[in-house]
Amino acid sequence: MNSVYLLEARYIKDFKIFLKFNTGEAGELDLKDIIYKYKIAAPLRDYIAFSEFYLDSWPTLAWKCGFDIAPESLYFMVTGKTG
Numbered sequence: 134m135n136s137v138y139l140l141e142a143r144y145i146k147d148f149k150i151f152l153k154f155n156t157g158e159a160g161e162l163d164l165k166d167i168i169y170k171y172k173i174a175a176p177l178r179d180y181i182a183f184s185e186f187y188l189d190s191w192p193t194l195a196w197k198c199g200f201d202i203a204p205e206s207l208y209f210m211v212t213g214k215t216g
Contacts, residue, residue: 137208139192144184152194152207160211167202174200 141153148165168174168183176198177183186196195201209215 136205138204139188139194139207142186142188142194144186147180148183150186150194152211154204154208154211156208158208158212162207162210164202171200173198 138155139152140155141151141159143151145151145161147163148168149161149163151159151161153159164183168177174196177196177200182196182198186194189195189201191204193201193203194207205215
């Protein structure tokens with residue numbers, strides 16, 4: 134398989150997002166545990182700040198505070214498969 138990347142990311146509510154990958158697979162993911170695990174993600178514990186993510190040029194799920202999550206990691210969390 135070629136590299137896995139995100140085609141779409143949409144905010145749902147709280148710490149939940151919808152992700153769609155170039156593989157055609159998609160799903161919802163709750164990132165609360167990850168946001169509370171890493172100190173750099175502390176600003177994202179506010180729902181409004183969390184909801185302001187974007188896809189950067191890789192495309193990786195990223196936030197202005199400098200926190201990001203690789204698409205391969207997100208793919209595994211959604212599908213249970215490695216990319």
